[in-house]
Amino acid sequence: MLFITKSIALLLLPPAGLILLAALGLLFLKFRGGKELVIISLTLLWVLSTEPVRDVLISPLETHYAALKTDPTTLRQLAKEHTAIILLGAGIYENAPEFGGRNALSDHALMRTIYAADLEKTTALDIYTTGGHGISGKLESEGKVMQRWLIKLGVAPEKIFSENTAKTTWENAIHIQQILQKKGIKKIILVTTAWHMPRAVHVFKAQGLSVIPAPCAYVETKGAYNVLSFLPQAHVLADSSDALHEYMGILWYQWAYAE
Numbered sequence: 001m002l003f004i005t006k007s008i009a010l011l012l013l014p015p016a017g018l019i020l021l022a023a024l025g026l027l028f029l030k031f032r033g034g035k036e037l038v039i040i041s042l043t044l045l046w047v048l049s050t051e052p053v054r055d056v057l058i059s060p061l062e063t064h065y066a067a068l069k070t071d072p073t074t075l076r077q078l079a080k081e082h083t084a085i086i087l088l089g090a091g092i093y094e095n096a097p098e099f100g101g102r103n104a105l106s107d108h109a110l111m112r113t114i115y116a117a118d119l120e121k122t123t124a125l126d127i128y129t130t131g132g133h134g135i136s137g138k139l140e141s142e143g144k145v146m147q148r149w150l151i152k153l154g155v156a157p158e159k160i161f162s163e164n165t166a167k168t169t170w171e172n173a174i175h176i177q178q179i180l181q182k183k184g185i186k187k188i189i190l191v192t193t194a195w196h197m198p199r200a201v202h203v204f205k206a207q208g209l210s211v212i213p214a215p216c217a218y219v220e221t222k223g224a225y226n227v228l229s230f231l232p233q234a235h236v237l238a239d240s241s242d243a244l245h246e247y248m249g250i251l252w253y254q255w256a257y258a259e
Helices: 002-011 015-028 034-048 052-060 072-079 107-123 142-152 171-183 194-206 234-258
Strands: 083-088 094-096 102-105 127-130 160-163 189-195 209-218
Touching: 002 015, 015 034, 015 107, 015 189, 015 234, 034 052, 034 234, 052 234, 072 083, 083 107, 083 194, 094 127, 102 107, 102 142, 102 171, 107 127, 107 189, 107 209, 127 142, 127 171, 142 160, 160 171, 171 194, 171 234, 194 209, 194 234
Parallel strands: 083 127, 083 189, 127 160, 189 209
Antiparallel strands: 094 102
8 A cells, every 4th residue: 555655646746747747748749738738747847846936835834833942941841741752764775885885864864863863962852763664675664774873873772762663654653652652651842854744743643642843954945046046956846846745645644534
């Protein structure tokens, strides 16, 4: 099921969705509407690769929850309330040559892990990593890889607990809630990428947990736009695709897990 849903999402989202739309237009080029489909697909490819359009898509997701107040007094107060830090996985950089062929973290996962380690230093709270093996069949789970990197970043091993079976955000919440319930923990500081936070908060709250959002790795343009902002850029297209994926995920969860 996971393979099917991932495949469908990849085919619908840019760039595959736009390529398929253009191919459909070329297939019916001699018929009415074929040329228009090609033009639409190329236009969408351009605009989704520009910073202003990317920001329009991603800003509602990133601004839904404000950044966590990082003053030591606020964070230390949370530490007194029987709280845990939850770190969500975001993919693995497999067989990294620079690390002797061991698995490392993807860009998003690394930013989340750095932020979680920084929060632990201030609050002294335990960190629970969560992420399974996905659909790649890799031997090492995301939870274990994040655990190893937290130790590299200076977090004591006894402060880290890993959940190693979840394959989706919904499963992250279910499995973590089961672990925390046994320890009597009902409040969490949730660490994930800013654009992923609205969906993540929803699913963890659905499991009865009190959630303090701790978003990180913002991508929206912080300064003024320039001429380059309106030219297509590959990484901007990837950001737009991430935003569209989140909107699809929110709608899917509302339908699939509606009470």
